[in-house]
Amino acid sequence: MTVDSSFKAMDGQAPLLQVAGLTKRYGGVVAVNDLGFSLGKGQILGVIGPNGAGKSTLISMLGGALQPTEGNIFFNGRNITATSAASRARLGIGRTYQIPRPFLDMTVEENLLVPLYARSPFANRKIVRLECRALLEKTNLVDVADWRARDLPLLRRKRLEVARALALKPQLLMLDEVGGGLVDREIDELIELVRQVAPETDGIIIIEHVLRVVRECCSTTMVMNFGEKFAYGPTEDVLASDDVAAIYLGSAHKKQGRAEGANAAAQAGAEPVPDAALSQASHGLDSIVAPPRTPSGEAAPELLRLEDVCAGYGQARVLHGLSFGVKAGQAVAILGCNGAGKSTLSQVIAGTIKPTSGSLRFDGADITSMAPHRIADLGIAQCLEGRRIFPTLSVEENLLLAARRVAPKEQKERLDAVYRLFPILAERRGQAGTSMSGGQQQMLAIGRALMSRPRLVVFDEISLGLAPVIVDRLYTALDVLRKAGLTILLVEQDVERSLDLVDTAHIVSHGNIVLSGSAVEVRNHPGLKDLYVGAGHEEPRESVCV
Missing domain, CATH: 3.40.50.300 (P-loop containing nucleotide triphosphate hydrolases)
Incomplete structure (x- = not known):
């Protein structure tokens, strides 16, 4: 699929997030290579790709858990490439994790009070409690507010993970494979939750392997393969692409031929061993x-x-x-x-x-x-x-x-x-x-x-x-x-x-x-x-x- 590099922020607005030349290397392994894209205000971007494409490395760099080897990340026009994860959270970048990470021995309500007070340590207690109640209602957790987090079923834990991220009042919300491990009925509820919280943010990035979540929630989708941007554009067009299907089915390499053989040989560090040998x-x-x-x-x-x-x-x-x-x-x-x-x-x-x-x-x-x-x-x-x-x-x-x-x-x-x-x-x-x-x-x-x-x-x-x-x-x-x-x-x-x-x-x-x-x-x-x-x-x- 031809990459539409001109597909930028919506309605001509300045982008909420802009990534330029982002690269992450681990020794001889390049996890993300020269990646660039932008997220407009009001946009929901899906990021998909086969296992090992670099999606988790990308979200870790955007959130500040990993520092890129090269490239820059701009948030609301500010270069945050060297900014710590905690500082990015204060600036308005919130995220969830593939495996929910609540404080297991705290109640659901206590788990939400932690980020609420972290954002405003000296806030009025009554106001904080009202905010907490609103989050519980928004994420459908009111009936389990007094439960310990370890006692929650998986879907409720994922809802709590989203609620904790929303407690920071993020401008950018990043959802990392929130559909993993859920059955179809639970996926329905998750999609509805994403739609409910979308107006609370300026933009959302959904990194996901459950393609139905991307199809029903995202206006734009970026496909990653071998750490690079393979496709970028309207979700419907991207998911209908035979080339995108090919990277999931593994047939894309047949279309590429042997043109990259020299580069791959360099990756191996030696001339390829002939098949006959x-x-x-x-x-x-x-x-x-x-x-x-x-x-x-x-x-x-x-x-x-x-x-x-x-x-x-x-x-x-x-x-x-x-x-x-x-x-x-x-x-x-x-x-x-x-x-x-x-x-x-x-x-x-x-x-x-x-x-x-x-x-x-x-x-x-x-x-x-x-x-x-x-x-x-x-x-x-x-x-x-x-x-x-x-x-x-x-x-x-x-x-x-x-x-x-x-x-x-x-x-x-x-x-x-x-x-x-x-x-x-x-x-x-x-x-x-x-x-x-x-x-x-x-x-x-x-x-x-x-x-x-x-x-x-x-x-x-x-x-x-x-x-x-x-x-x-x-x-x-x-x-x-x-x-x-x-x-x-x-x-x-x-x-x-x-x-x-x-x-x-x-x-x-x-x-x-x-x-x-x-x-x-x-x-x-x-x-x-x-x-x-x-x-x-x-x-x-x-x-x-x-």
Whole structure:
């Protein structure tokens, strides 16, 4: 989609917020790159994009929690780039958080009195109480005013989060993924709340993955991808764009071609490894790929089975009765938008989040309540979202952590196999793990998962924030591992690349599996695009097997 850089403040007014050249780097990773946009007075701007696009980094820079590496932020014509978060709040910038952060042991009313008195420490008590009562009424919290915040259900906590931000009387209100974890009925209430509070502010920014909230609340929408502004304009036009749909489905890279190959190679820090060389690396991977335990001539048994799994975080309900299986030697994808529940599913399989109901079995053994380290001992390895590289350890030390209980000779064999798969790691073996580029760190994370010689690896969002040509190389490596017999569970947003790799795919939406089938069947399903960038009201869907 063509970016309309001339789409500025409404009615020719001076903008409430103006961002110019905003950039944030973390070592070799560029989270936000040369971003510019403006927010007019009276405007509600939606900010959307796939996981890892830079949305959370952006709101943290706007709120003052993070300082940009480059660029400037202007609020009401004043440069606030170096202004602290507390000072920005006093100037009139309020925000909510993805996970509500009330004072848990205070009542709802007390939680609102804190920002009210922070804004006016010597205000008349009667006036403050009247303001507090008005906020409770506006956000529909009067009936729970005396409840402790920890006792509130999720939607009420989100209402309290908005009320606390409004208590500061912000000119600019920033709502960070307030729709996360809510069911459709609760989304209806949230949309109505946003409409009610809009007149109380000069402008609102909604960073959201629930696109219905953006569609029904925002006049303007900005799409971010790889830390940059991908599209900006009227919401209806942006959400109808095939190019915007492509970045959610993961097919945008096919339109871009190989023009950016040189830049991506620079990100990797070396010339890309030819696909042929990666294919040759498949020989001798027995040291890092445990072969399926299937008698000759017999059908592959089911290695992993989830049955009616429900899980979440406190009051947030995330997974709603997921059931599926993974056969030995099979590659299966779990696909869906940001917030669908994919990473929660990864953590349930790892044992770091316990399901509230349902069961998990691995090679016939019940692992539902098993400790994470016991699950790992059975042969399930995790390549976690965010890479989780130990910053004080070298590349080789990071790799050896996963093989610390095997003999030195076997350690060397496993290292050699990983280095054949990713030669750049051999070149950087003595370098600190986090000093490398994002692409190299992802290679290290994959290599570390393989060092335990797993029977199944869960790869969680390995394409996150990386240039397309680097992601192509990573997926070529996964294909090599698949052909070597590794059982793969791929948790991803990138539909096109995933479907090129796997045998079977399941699409997850709002914590439910809504579409299942072979890679070909899922790719050709007419409802696939709508599941990612739905065209209207998102009613609950029945699971469809094709």
